[in-house]
Amino acid sequence: MLTVYGAPGWGSAIAELMLTLADVPYHFENVEGFDKPGPMQDRLLRLNPLCQVPTLQLDDGSVMTESAAIALMILDIRPELAPPQGTPERQQFWRLLIWLVANVYPTFTYADYPERFVSQAPEQLREQVIHHRKRLYVWLDEQLKATPYAFGEQLTLLDIYLCVMRTWGPRHSWFFENAPHISAIADAVCAVPKLNKVLRDNDII
Ligand SMILES: N[C@@H](CCC(=O)N[C@@H](CS)C(=O)NCC(=O)O)C(=O)O
Numbered sequence: 001m002l003t004v005y006g007a008p009g010w011g012s013a014i015a016e017l018m019l020t021l022a023d024v025p026y027h028f029e030n031v032e033g034f035d036k037p038g039p040m041q042d043r044l045l046r047l048n049p050l051c052q053v054p055t056l057q058l059d060d061g062s063v064m065t066e067s068a069a070i071a072l073m074i075l076d077i078r079p080e081l082a083p084p085q086g087t088p089e090r091q092q093f094w095r096l097l098i099w100l101v102a103n104v105y106p107t108f109t110y111a112d113y114p115e116r117f118v119s120q121a122p123e124q125l126r127e128q129v130i131h132h133r134k135r136l137y138v139w140l141d142e143q144l145k146a147t148p149y150a151f152g153e154q155l156t157l158l159d160i161y162l163c164v165m166r167t168w169g170p171r172h173s174w175f176f177e178n179a180p181h182i183s184a185i186a187d188a189v190c191a192v193p194k195l196n197k198v199l200r201d202n203d204i205i
Contacts, residue, residue: 001025005044006053007032009167011105013202014067015054017160017189020198022078026056028201035113068101071157081157089151096143096150097158100165104140107133108168134170134178141179148188155192163189167204 004019004026006012012028019026034040034051041051047063048055056064064070075082083089111129114122146152149159166175166186175183189195190205199205 001027002059003027003029003057005029005031005034005047005055005057007034009202009204010053011067011164012053012055013198013204014161014164015056015070016198016202017164017195018071018074018081018157020195021081021155021157021160022074024074024077066101067105067161068097071097074157081155083151083154083156092143093151093156093158096140097161100140100158100161104133104136104165107136130170134174137170137175137179137182141181144181144185147184150185155189159185159189162186163199164202164204 002019002024004012004015006015006028007030016026016028031040031044031053034044034053044053044055045051047057048065050065052065054065054067054070056070058064064073079085082093107129110117111126111133114125114129118125144150149155150162151158162182163186166172166182172183175186190199196205
């Protein structure tokens with residue numbers, strides 16, 4: 001059985017929810033505290049030189065990192081978790097998935113650990129990055145017109161990202177007021193019975 005290394009509520013929640021949706025069993029290994037020096041960090045560093053979660057160890061012992069790569073791995077076995085091949089929605093799915101991971105996800109690295117990137121005024125960097133993230137979310141929200149999920153009736157892996165990332169800030173009330181489509185999609189994912197346990201384990205509901 002594959003192992004998900006993570007911490008409740010962190011990026012590993014995205015991997016856990018995607019795997020759960022795809023009916024792939026996994027073992028969760030809690031490495032909370034991995035972002036500070038200590039035994040958890042030493043442990044995760046041995047697997048992932050970036051020391052980030054999600055980090056997966058697959059059945060054959062190989063390591064899998066990067067949530068988008070994990071999404072692609074899952075889509076190989078469960079293609080129905082993306083819009084159907086040959087549709088314009090599928091192209092937009094690829095675009096928005098990669099856009100989210102390439103543009104929005106790194107804002108958390110910069111805002112959570114600004115001192116890694118600047119030696120002066122880390123608070124200023126944090127504030128500007130959070131402002132930038134809000135602008136990204138407003139743009140993304142404008143692309144998401146369908147209901148109840150990003151591509152209509154079909155729940156896709158993009159919806160999983162939106163549900164988890166909404167909990168990372170800005171606050172739920174900010175999304176409700178400024179990114180109502182993301183807010184509604186995240187609420188819809190929170191109501192999926194199959195995901196209930198993992199959502200609760202990660203303090204998402
Ligand atoms: N590109 C990576 C980003 C992963 C990432 O930034 N994870 C965060 C947690 S949500 C992390 O581990 N941060 C700790 C750090 O960067 O030290 C992915 O998509 O999986």
